[in-house]
Each structure stands twice: as structure tokens, then as C-alpha cells.
Ligand code: AMP
């Protein structure tokens with residue numbers, strides 16, 4: 071009897087953690103039999119996210135991203151050495167930019183800086199400044215050599231903004247840390263973008279509420295549906311967050327890379343993919359491309375799918391593309407499962 075009890079061990083219990091990083095709150099929920107191991111794993115996962123922030127941030131001039139971009143921008147045509155994390159995220163960014171005809175573009179840095187300032191001041195960027203900034207952008211003007219681990223800029227003045235993929239990559243890396251600590255039954259949430267590992271002990275997936283478009287542009291509608299997610303990521307992008315409203319027109323924080331101007335269509339995109347970086351970047355790309363381009367772009371990403379909601383003159387329309395829903399989609403009542411950004 072004693073021997074059996076000793077072998078059986080404690081059943082896994084649920085542990086939850088929170089940590090502020092990358093301008094949002096990251097959450098981890100995991101199942102572990104040993105609370106001390108759970109605490110150690112969560113602390114290591116959050117430390118990994120902090121380390122990534124210091125590499126990938128375009129808000130901090132001392133980040134590796136900003137230093138590499140400045141060096142590349144000052145010396146077009148000359149390869150600049152990159153660290154492992156930066157080369158991984160830039161290479162993935164370039165691949166997704168190519169697969170989405172540049173709708174997701176990591177080189178919009180100069181334009182997004184102008185729009186951040188515009189939102190602070192409550193006025194549109196000046197047309198001349200925007201044109202000048204736009205002339206520095208274009209993923210096609212950047213070469214990432216993943217083997218040599220270098221970045222080469224083809225034009226002067228280029229600046230990066232990885233804000234549409236960095237959180238997703240952070241989810242991937244955080245979940246990998248939890249797995250390395252022997253805790254695969256976990257989900258990581260980065261301000262509404264989530265990556266699920268193995269499902270909880272009971273159930274086939276983690277229940278994740280879906281944000282919906284509201285007729286009121288300033289808010290997300292109450293959550294009415296949920297999906298069960300395991301071994302996959304789900305990310306949401308749209309104009310309901312961080313928009314600038316001028317003369318009744320709402321300019322999204324997501325820019326159309328062709329014009330450098332914030333999107334004015336009312337759209338909400340929820341994308342799923344095998345990994346967080348891809349889901350995050352796809353949600354942004356599909357916000358730009360909308361329902362017309364979704365099927366063609368998603369075809370480049372096996373297992374990926376999306377739900378796009380948009381507002382037309384006759385009301386709200388929604389359509390699913392690629393693999394959707396992730397596992398199951400069910401109505402939910404509880405207000406507690408409201409997702410936040
Ligand atoms: P997300 O919330 O993931 O859709 O990312 C939006 C953020 O990514 C914006 O706040 C900008 O920093 C940046 N961004 C805006 N437009 C684009 C775009 N078309 N491609 C890539 N990044 C973008």
C-alpha cells in the first residue's frame with residue numbers, strides 16, 4: 071500500500087501567473103503536480119519574455135533591434151550581425167511578408183513612429199513626413215541571411231517595427247520554456263493573443279473566448295463564442311484598439327503598407343496557426359487584406375485559419391477561411407471569460 075501511494079504522486083493542480091511585459095500583461099495557466107516546479111517554470115518563462123522584449127522592442131533605442139536597424143540603415147548593402155532571437159523573428163517576418171504580398175511588413179518603423187505621435191497629439195501625420203517615411207519602408211529592401219545571421223538593408227533610413235509579431239514569438243518561446251521544465255499542459259496569453267500547449271487534464275482543449283466586432287467602434291462586443299484550443303495559437307487584430315479618430319474617421323494602429331495610412335475599414339480578425347508568431351502576424355496581415363485575400367494567403371500556412379468580421383452598409387458580416395474553427399466552437403454565457411486586450 072505504502073509503495074503504491076508513494077509512486078502515485080500528487081495529481082496535477084492548476085496554477086496561474088501574471089507578468090507585465092511588451093506593453094501588455096502576459097498570463098500563464100498550467101497544470102503541475104509540484105507547485106515549486108510550477109513557480110520556477112513560470113518565472114523562467116517570464117524571464118525569457120523580458121529578454122525577448124529587450125531584443126525586439128522598437129520603443130527602446132538600446133534594443134538589439136534598434137541598434138541593428140540603425141547600423142543597417144546607415145550602411146545600406148553591408149551585412150549587420152544579428153543574435154539568434156533577432157534573426158529568428160526577422161526571418162519569420164520576411165517569410166510572412168512575402169506570403170501576404172507585403173500586407174504584413176516589418177519595415178514600417180518610420181511610419182508607425184509618425185502614427186504613434188499622431189495619436190498622442192490627436193492630429194493626422196503631415197503628408198510630407200509620411201511620404202518621406204514611406205520611402206524608407208518595404209520588406210523587399212531587406213535581406214535576412216539566416217545561415218550567416220545577418221541583416222542587409224537595401225535602402226537608407228530603414229526602421230523596423232515588430233509589434234505585430236513579437237508578442238506571438240514571445241508566446242512560442244515562453245511555452246517552450248514551460249515544456250523544457252516538464253510542464254506541457256499550459257496556455258500562455260499575451261494581451262489576448264494565446265498559445266496553447268497540451269490540453270488540461272480534463273477536456274480536449276483550453277477554452278478561449280472569441281472577441282467580436284461591436285457596432286460601437288470603441289469597444290469589443292461581449293464574448294458569445296469560445297473555441298477549444300490545444301497545440302496551437304490564436305491571435306486577434308482589429309481597429310478597436312489604439313485608433314485615432316479625426317473628423318469622424320477612425321484610423322487604426324494597423325497601417326496599409328502601400329500608403330502608410332491607418333486602416334479605416336471596420337474589421338476584426340481572429341487567426342489561428344500552429345505557432346504564436348504566425349498567428350499574430352497573420353491576424354495583422356488579414357486586417358489589411360480583408361476577406362478578399364484571406365483564402366489565398368492562408369493557403370501558404372498549413373493548419374492556419376481565420377474568422378474575419380467586418381462592417382458593411384447593411385451591418386455586420388462574418389466569414390471563416392482555411393481551418394476554422396480550431397477544434398470546436400460553442401456558445402458561452404459567462405461574462406468572466408471576456409477576453410481583454
Ligand atoms: P497587432 O496588434 O498584432 O495587429 O499589431 C499591430 C502593430 O504592428 C501596430 O501597433 C504597429 O506597431 C505594427 N504594424 C502596423 N501595421 C502593420 C503592418 N501592416 N505590418 C506589420 N506591422 C504593422
Ligand code: MG
Pocket residue numbers: 233234235305307349350351352353354
Ligand atoms: Mg499581430
